[in-house]
């Protein structure tokens with residue numbers, strides 16, 4: 001667990017590095033148009049061009065990033081800072097976690113990022129329950145495995161932290177809202193150097209008497225549907241590479 005002084009120093013360091021990265025990006029492309037200019041100057045599609053060029057995948061982005069250089073001591077630090085697109089494209093599901101518990105401050109930052117997901121009409125229908133207690137985590141794992149029909153299997157792949165996202169059934173957008181929270185959690189985890197995996201069957205879990213009792217034991221009353229679990233921790237090995245995107249994933253109507 002980090003003490004307050006250390007945490008404050010960590011934040012400052014991260015902030016400074018972000019500025020360095022920003023200046024670095026600016027220096028690399030001084031002519032970069034503003035977003036509005038980019039829209040106005042985007043090349044129109046021509047028949048001879050046909051499809052737009054393929055998008056770079058996560059691995060290509062990372063390789064490109066690694067080949068960039070910066071002077072002196074800063075070089076190493078810049079490598080580990082990802083911009084949003086890199087984070088989104090290089091996140092992968094982890095299915096082999098180390099038992100090492102991530103520090104509480106990092107977990108709290110990830111939870112906070114989850115709570116800032118967009119929600120329909122800003123009704124903030126989801127709630128987030130973060131399980132770090134070993135006994136509760138193992139109980140949840142058994143409940144999930146029972147639903148899956150695999151008694152001696154840990155559906156959380158050894159992850160020490162299980163973040164449960166539930167959402168208020170009375171809000172028409174609750175499943176969308178909760179799913180966006182899940183996305184934020186997984187991407188924030190990746191940005192913070194932690195591994196994650198969406199684990200399903202939360203809906204069925206919190207339809208059981210045990211599941212409902214668990215929520216009541218935490219003082220959570222209401223009509224909540226389980227959306228998903230974000231298994232969180234350190235990866236034990238390298239994640240599998242992203243599978244290729246299907247050919248017709250993206251279309252344009254220009």
Ligand SMILES: Cc1cc2nc3c(=O)[nH]c(=O)nc-3n(C[C@H](O)[C@H](O)[C@H](O)COP(=O)(O)O)c2cc1C
Nearest residue numbers: 091092093094095155197198199200201228242243
């Ligand atoms: C709605 C949803 C449910 C999922 N449920 C599980 C699950 O129960 N167990 C699991 O190992 N992975 C689960 N995943 C993770 C997917 O299998 C994974 O996202 C997919 O294989 C793509 O891999 P990637 O996340 O590395 O890109 C789920 C993902 C989503 C979006």
